[in-house]
Amino acid sequence: MTRASHRVATVLAALAASLLFLFLTAPVARLVAAGGAEGVSSLGVDRELRDALLLTALTATTATILGALGGTPLAYLLARHRFRGHALVAALLDLPLLIPHPVAGIALLLTLGRATPVGHALLAFGLRVAGSPTGIVCAMLFVSAPLYLSAARETFARIDPRYEAVARTLGDAPWRAFRRVTLPLGHRGLIAACIVMWARAVSEFGAIVILTYNPKVASVLSYERFTSYGLAQALPVAAVLALLALVPLIALRALRADVVT
Amino acid sequence: MIEVNGLSVVAGGFALIDVSFAVAAGGYGVVIGPAGAGKTTLLEAIAGVRRLRAGRVRLGTSDVTATPAEQRDVGLVYQQAFLFPHLSVEANVAYGATDPAFAAAVARRFGVDALATRPVSALSGGERQLVALARALARRPSVLLLDEPFSALDPRRRAQARHEVRALHRELSLTILQVTHDFSEAGLLGDVAILLDGGRVLQVGRPDVVFRQPATPYVAEFLGAENIFAGSITRLGDGVSAFQTDGLTLYALGDAESGAGYAVLRAEEVVLSTDRQHSSARNVFWGQVTEIATLGPLTRVTVDVAGTPLVAALTTRSAEDLSLTVGSDVVATFKAMAVHLC
Numbered sequence: 003m004t005r006a007s008h009r010v011a012t013v014l015a016a017l018a019a020s021l022l023f024l025f026l027t028a029p030v031a032r033l034v035a036a037g038g039a040e041g042v043s044s045l046g047v048d049r050e051l052r053d054a055l056l057l058t059a060l061t062a063t064t065a066t067i068l069g070a071l072g073g074t075p076l077a078y079l080l081a082r083h084r085f086r087g088h089a090l091v092a093a094l095l096d097l098p099l100l101i102p103h104p105v106a107g108i109a110l111l112l113t114l115g116r117a118t119p120v121g122h123a124l125l126a127f128g129l130r131v132a133g134s135p136t137g138i139v140c141a142m143l144f145v146s147a148p149l150y151l152s153a154a155r156e157t158f159a160r161i162d163p164r165y166e167a168v169a170r171t172l173g174d175a176p177w178r179a180f181r182r183v184t185l186p187l188g189h190r191g192l193i194a195a196c197i198v199m200w201a202r203a204v205s206e207f208g209a210i211v212i213l214t215y216n217p218k219v220a221s222v223l224s225y226e227r228f229t230s231y232g233l234a235q236a237l238p239v240a241a242v243l244a245l246l247a248l249v250p251l252i253a254l255r256a257l258r259a260d261v262v263t
Numbered sequence: 264m265i266e267v268n269g270l271s272v273v274a275g276g277f278a279l280i281d282v283s284f285a286v287a288a289g290g291y292g293v294v295i296g297p298a299g300a301g302k303t304t305l306l307e308a309i310a311g312v313r314r315l316r317a318g319r320v321r322l323g324t325s326d327v328t329a330t331p332a333e334q335r336d337v338g339l340v341y342q343q344a345f346l347f348p349h350l351s352v353e354a355n356v357a358y359g360a361t362d363p364a365f366a367a368a369v370a371r372r373f374g375v376d377a378l379a380t381r382p383v384s385a386l387s388g389g390e391r392q393l394v395a396l397a398r399a400l401a402r403r404p405s406v407l408l409l410d411e412p413f414s415a416l417d418p419r420r421r422a423q424a425r426h427e428v429r430a431l432h433r434e435l436s437l438t439i440l441q442v443t444h445d446f447s448e449a450g451l452l453g454d455v456a457i458l459l460d461g462g463r464v465l466q467v468g469r470p471d472v473v474f475r476q477p478a479t480p481y482v483a484e485f486l487g488a489e490n491i492f493a494g495s496i497t498r499l500g501d502g503v504s505a506f507q508t509d510g511l512t513l514y515a516l517g518d519a520e521s522g523a524g525y526a527v528l529r530a531e532e533v534v535l536s537t538d539r540q541h542s543s544a545r546n547v548f549w550g551q552v553t554e555i556a557t558l559g560p561l562t563r564v565t566v567d568v569a570g571t572p573l574v575a576a577l578t579t580r581s582a583e584d585l586s587l588t589v590g591s592d593v594v595a596t597f598k599a600m601a602v603h604l605c
Contacts, residue, residue: 164345167312170332171339172359172402186349 030244037241044238051239054223061135062203065142069150069199077154082163099148106144107212114140137214142203150199157191194257201250264288265309265406265438270318272308279304279462286455291432292440293453293470301462302442306408310339322406338399342411344391346383352394353379359402366401372427373397388415393424400431409441446487458482476603483527489574490528496604497521504604510569514545515602525605532601533575535564535593537585545599552591566595
């Protein structure tokens, strides 16, 4: 490559990178600039927005806790053991990431809806899925747990199993070695995985709107205000949601910056 | 005691196959083998952190094949130490200890008590190995498995650490199995040498026997024997055999089977002189020096004896005293008992 063509390639690469950067950041910046201040100030007076945000935070947190409880042993199993069907199990667990989210909502409705055996059984225990916060949690869990699994699996895969081997020879049973060695070594990665899952759960719309339109989470509320009242009414809600997304993002960056290699 | 019978382990694309040996109670076994021989996998299988495909493991008087690692009373020290990075040095040493006073005493003996409050990330490779040794020994295991535990230590601290391990071995009546690449270490420490390659045991025996009487030419070569000749063996009776190779006849002690075989002669067994001297040695050959390689205090001299190269190892001072140069005529002498036929 000549010096001139090298310079041209560098300029083109910088241009492409800059355009993508602007494309990704400009809409959010524009949204926050247009509705951020009004959105934050409306938190004091707009009870529906407050309730939607609170419901979003609570359901996302519940989904994240459930995802971490079930996902941690599953991620550990997939990271540490090779078994027949390992690749298939891993692929199946990634599937919710790849299907359109309204389709995910329909699939959940078909499995957990009132007319289904599972939904019926849950109703017998007083647990209604469709049209309830439980449905929101289910939708969030379905679409965001694969992100937790993937990040947690990567975290465990990075921890050399010989740390656990040493702990075992020092008297720890497998669970105790996991608690005393693996968890402390992987806790940053697992917290990061939780943050990613929580952020994804907060931003979910497609699956939730199929399974539980009411009570409304923030994403559904912004959609409803846009379709019913227009852009001006939707702007404050959308801007607050965008600002809310910054919280996990900042937490994630802080966590990664603090990671000791 | 460590007793391994027909042990087979599959680890990824690697397999240990039908490994059997025993180290007596209170003994010191040394596993020697090239990289990728399966030495670490063997230690892990004995420690109980590797699933066995076949075979049995006995530690002390118990068959521990089905016993989980935490109940085997075994200490395991990896070459890379694997200190827990979220704990201080002191907490690492105390991790599995049941007696804090003993753990502190062990830390003192390995000189890591001064590092107690240091984070693991601030330690050198050698310091990590010393802490890992202290951590494993602080639990007072009956069996200690060491995977090249002194490799990152400088010579002075290596000697000290060896001394402490040896002392604790005696004091605690430990049975130790240690992996090493260092042949002199194997001879220095071991009661039993286990030679491993490609996942299989090539030879088991006292280190001096394994070194002087390698079971195969491959073992001889691996153990650094520089004179390995292919030829034919003829039994002469009275415990003496003759070995013929390329016009050269060597005499060896022992009643080896007649027929095709190999003669192994360690370079340090060959004595060079500039004239024939009266001695009891059965093997005396005139030859011409073809190569002189000096490495510090040791000089390796290759002598052409009737077309067969013979390597002799002597001190550089001796080589200088003999005024050896390429082309010099020399007499190579070695005893029949120095020649091992296999």
